[in-house]
Amino acid sequence: MKEGVIKVALKANKFSAMAKMFAPLLATILLASSQTSDEVSVRSLVERFFALYAAEDIQAIMALWSSHSPDRKAFGEELTDLLGRFDFSFSAPRFLRIQIEGDKANLKVSVDALVKRIGSPKPYLRTLTRTFVLVKEGDEWKIWRYYPAAQELVNALASANDETELEKLLNAEKELVNQDLVMTLFSMATQHLERNEPKQGLRLAQIAKTIATRIEDPACYALAWYREGDAFWRMGELEQAIEVKEKCLEWLQRELERRQDSLPPEKFAWLQAVLFQLLHWAGMFYEAIVGDQDKSLQKFQTMLHYAQRYGDVYTEANALNCIGGRRLSMGEMTQGIQTMERAIELFERLVQQHPKNKPLSTDYLVALNHLASAYNGLLIPQRALNLYEKSLSISRNLGDKVGEMGALWGIGYSFVLQGNSEKAQTYLEQSLKLAKEVGHYGWIYTNLGTLVELHRKRGNLDAAMAFAEEALKVARQVQSYSWELGALENLSFLSVQKGDFQRAKAYIDEGLKLAERLNLQSQRLYQALGDMNRKQKRWQEAIDAYQKAIEVLEERTVMISEPTGKLISPEREQIKAYNDLAICLLMLGQTEEALKVAERAKARTLAEIMQTGKIDLRKRMTEEERQQEEELRKQIARLNIALRSLQNQPNPDQQQVKHLQERIAEARRGHESFR
Structure with a gap:
């Protein structure tokens, strides 16, 4: 009996010793099994991410994210915008790196994406290299961060001291030297320019050009080259900026013609998309920065040409909308209206094809509002009212607050032109209230300015002053000098009307100093100065001010634009300065001079009529x-x-x-x- 117990004990001790011997090996096997299981899980998560992305299942994609991630909200907003503008399909993900440490994982993944823009006949190819940072919550892996894998490399490239160090960094990360690296550099260059850091932006754009040459991507090369031009503009080198942009666009158009038959369709479509974008940016640059309407129009017309040639309906609609706007600002009212009506037709067709596409509907709203503004400019408020009411309905269905406040303002302004002050005030105040709730300063300022004019015409000068003072505070809050100048002009006129000449003089002096600092000439301030002196029977001082107002007036064709850039109406009181000047001259007994001024006023009126009627005033010039x-x-x-x-x-x-x-x-x- 004792011998049997002893044998059992010896066997137990033997197994115990063997267990101790193999414990480390067993632990290693179990750990490896766990890691293999985790690797399968993280790979599966990434594959599901891109599959859901292609299926446009936003809710399911967001469920893959950790609810605690600080990036989750921003990613969701960006994703919603992208899926509204593009359709995506992806290749199978290529896993370049998988690192798992406990409940954290870091993956570097590359995919080929076919991207199709709304209204475009063909998709274009983009290669994306992304970093996934994952965390394990319970038994599930969740996304914590998702960003371009090239981000760290771009930061290192930006800090490189010379070309040798730059080359060393690129050789060390050869797998990242691709289209995505160029686009990340481009994005960071843009951020530097927006922060008014043009030298850093220029450096990154030049590095992007170098890499685009290495990977033979002409579209990326053009994007980087164009951004160089933006950097020169930010540095105050406008002529060099224009030269760079023009050379870039000329080269890109040649490349498009040269590579039409040699590039695969998806790569040629990428080249097209970049050309459309750069032509649009160039048109806006010449309009807003250079002030060259002819050059702006030319860029949009070139954009239209290529859009029609390659069957890109969305780009065609955008180009027509921009062309119509330029023609209106150049005084070609009939042609401008007709062009914008064609744009509206195309947008309506696209919206019918893609009824749930919010960004497309937003572009349609902008086009509607621009066209409505043009009709108000021609003093056809009923047509404008119809368009704004359609815009208001669509805005509310989309939940587009900015579109809604714009439509409310437009309806209010249409009633102003119809002489219905009560309805006008109701809609303007609704728009102002909504703009304040959202914090949209452009529409806050616009509504305040329109309410100033509405109350001024009704003789309610105290209310008009209150709105004008509020507009001045808004302008200074957002540091918009042009808005500040406009508010000072309104306050000057109102103070003169109230007979408060001391305040009027203070506002006029402040406005003239600001205009001088901005290198501008304010016709309205000189008009207010003339009105103030005339009311005080200071005839010669009034004459001097009116003459200066007329001098400024005759240097330009006057069109009023509200801060968001939409045309409101031609200035209908341009000849007031002439009439006021003639009255002052008569008061001093200068009858002959007064008659000459009256003739100039008639000529000015005729010129405006001829221009609005699309008559070329320069026809007799060589x-x-x-x-x-x-x-x-x-x-x-x-x-x-x-x-x-x-x-x-x-x-x-x-x-x-x-x-x-x-x-x-x-x-x-x-x-x-x-x-």
Whole structure:
């Protein structure tokens, strides 16, 4: 009996010793099994992510994210916007790196994405390299972060001291030297420019160009090259910026023609998409920055040409909308309206095909509002009212607050033109309330300005003053000098009307100083100064002010635009300065001079009628004279922009500022003598 017990005990001890011997090996096997299981899980999560992305299942994609991730909300907003504008399909993910440590995982993944824009006939190819940072919550892996894998490399490239160090970094990360790296560099260059850091932006754009050349991607090369031009503009080098942008666009158009038959369809579509984008940016640049409407129109017309050639309906609609806007701002009212009506037809067709596409519907709303503004500009408020009411209905269905406040304002302004003050005030105040709730300063300022004019015409000067003062506070809050100038102009006029000449003089002086700092000439401030002196029977001072107002007026064709860039109406009180000047001259017994001024007023009225009726006032000029006048006008505009760019820098070179001011004065004298 004892011998049996002893044998059992010996066997137990033997197994115990063996267990101790193999315990480390067993633990390793179990750990490996666990890691293999985790690797399968994280791979599966990434595969599901891209499958759901292609299926546009936003809710299911967001369920893959950790609810605690600080990036989750921003990703969801970006995803919603992207899926509204594009359709995606993806290749099987290529896993370049998988690192799992406990309840954290880091994956580097590459996929080929076919991206199809709404209204475009063919998709284009993009290669995406992304980093997934995952966390394990219970038994499930969740997404914590998702970002371009090239981000760390871009940061290192930006800090490289020379080309040797740059090359070393690129050789160490060869798998990341692809299209996605160029696009990440492009994005970071843009961010630097938006922060007014043009030298850093220029450096990143140049690195992007180098890499785009290495990977033979002409579309990425063009994007980086164009961004170089933006950097030069931000540095105050406007002429160089224009030269770079023009060379870039000319080269890209040649590449499109040259590679049409050699590139695969999905790569050629990417080249097309970039050309459309750059032409649109160029059109906006010439309009908003350079002030060259002809050049802006040319870019949008080129955009239209390629859109129609390649059957891109969405780009065609956008191009027509932009062309219509430019023609309206150039006084070609009938042609502008007709072009915008064609854009609306295309947008309506696209919206019918994609009824749930919110970004497309938003673009349609913008086009509707622009066209409605144009009809108000032609004093056809009923047509404008119909369009704004359609816009309001669509905005509310989409939950688009900005579109809604724009439509409410448009309806209110249409009632202003119809003389229905009560209805106008109701809609304007609704728009203002909504704009304040959302914090949209553009529409806050616009509504305040319109309410100023509404109450002024009704004789309610105290209410008008209150709105004008609020507009001034808003302008200063957002540091918009052009808005501030407009508010000071309104306050000057209202103070004169109230007979508060001391306050009027203070507002006028403040406005003139601001205008001088901005290198602008304010016709309205000189008009207010003339009105103030005339009311005080200071005839000669009034004459001097009115003459200055007329001088500014005759240098330009006046069109009023509200802060969000939509045309409101032609100025209908342009001849007031002429009439007021004639009255002052008569008071001093200068009858002959007064008659001459009255004749100039008639000529001005006729000129405006002819321009609105699409009659070319320069028809009797020779081609050489037209070119000379146009070049002088463009030179003044470009010098003004260069001056403002320089003045916006933290420590502008005052000698350079003075030199530009002298060149502007010289150019103006040349233009005046030519005229």
